[in-house]
Amino acid sequence: MIRFILFITLLTSLVFGSRAEEYYWEKGETFLIFLEKNSLPFSLYYNLDAEDKEAVAEIYAGTKYYVLRGDEDDIRQILIPVGGGELQLHIYKEKDNNFTACFTPAAYQESDKELVFELQISPYQDIMTITNSTLLAREFVNSFQGNVDFKRLRQGTNFVLLYREKTRLGSHFSNPLIKAAMVETGGKKEYVFFYEPKGRYYNNDGKEIEGFFLMTPLKFTRISSPFTLKRWHPILKKYQAHYGIDYAAPMGTPVKAAGDGRVTFVGTQNGYGKTVKIAHEGGYSTLYAHLNGFAKSLKSGKYVKKGELIAYVGNTGVSTGPHLHLGLYKNNQPINPSSVIKVAKSALTGKEKADFNEYANIMREKISEAQANKSSPDINGSFVYVVDIAGNTV
Ligand SMILES: [Zn+2]
The missing domain is CATH 2.70.70.10 (Glucose Permease (Domain IIA))
Structure with a gap:
């Protein structure tokens, strides 16, 4: 509970921009180097169990982290996002002046969004321009891999994306999840659906999209x-x-x-x-x-x-x-x-196929609704419409 209160205190100070300072994790910096640099005890690393020690190896160069200092410029708390940011390492000073390190979930906002647009330059470029998210643009192109030839699409082709995105303190965070997307060209609609129980993309017929496959790298017991x-x-x-x-x-x-x-x-x-x-x-x-x-x-x-x-x-x-x-x-x-580790792509059958069809039906309907609701043209004359689930245009 104390940990939780401290966490909230730090977040509050972040919001009010008080003494929490922002830093970036340096290239080649290990957790031990970090501790030494900040005159923190090495026991913060050595007291972690094996899994947690592995997890701190997942602090990447360029990661933004926060340090909150007390009146004497002494370190009170540090928050370092780990492994892409779902968890963060929280280091804090206890009442007895000893330091403790533990993992806490990161605070973030999650919102479902709809993106409707007409092709201007390329799907990748257009998504980038509208949303400013390379991750979304990349994920979209990957999701249709082998299903639609994007190079042959004409200007004015319609696109609809239903996706979920996480943001923290105003910036995109973690990979966006494209739940469903549609490309309409020459009156023909091509869909992809991310089917969560399988963790992969499927087309309209429930066939898996050609994607990236890995093999198990060893014979294991x-x-x-x-x-x-x-x-x-x-x-x-x-x-x-x-x-x-x-x-x-x-x-x-x-x-x-x-x-x-x-x-x-x-x-x-x-x-x-x-x-x-x-x-x-x-x-x-x-x-x-x-x-x-x-x-x-x-x-x-x-x-x-x-x-x-x-x-x-x-x-x-x-x-x-x-x-x-x-x-x-x-x-x-x-x-x-x-x-991602599997021998070949597989088709859904039986109950799985039935469940998928139900999911795809709902998603197709949502895509039609999003398309019907698209707003008036934006300044460039194209139809661009991004909404979150609360219905606020963003
Ligand atoms: Zn491991």
């Missing part, structure tokens, strides 16, 4: 820890996160690239031990951690094929036994690898 973005642990009474899947496997088991891509990191990362990172198409990247060693000739900048040997299972970094930690990121935000 069991999944020792699943992906968790934010979870309240009822026994430990604290928030936890695990930004990847842990695969238990014997020491030395070959680890393969989960997809084609370019190696962006080979080395040691705080908490993760020996680590490889690969950048893939569509803003995806994978991270392989706790490795024992790397494949010969593997280095940053090298292109690898799906299934190519990159490393061997180990127990380096914060690890309690030989396993591979596989992280998957979309636009640098950790996402659950399980919807």
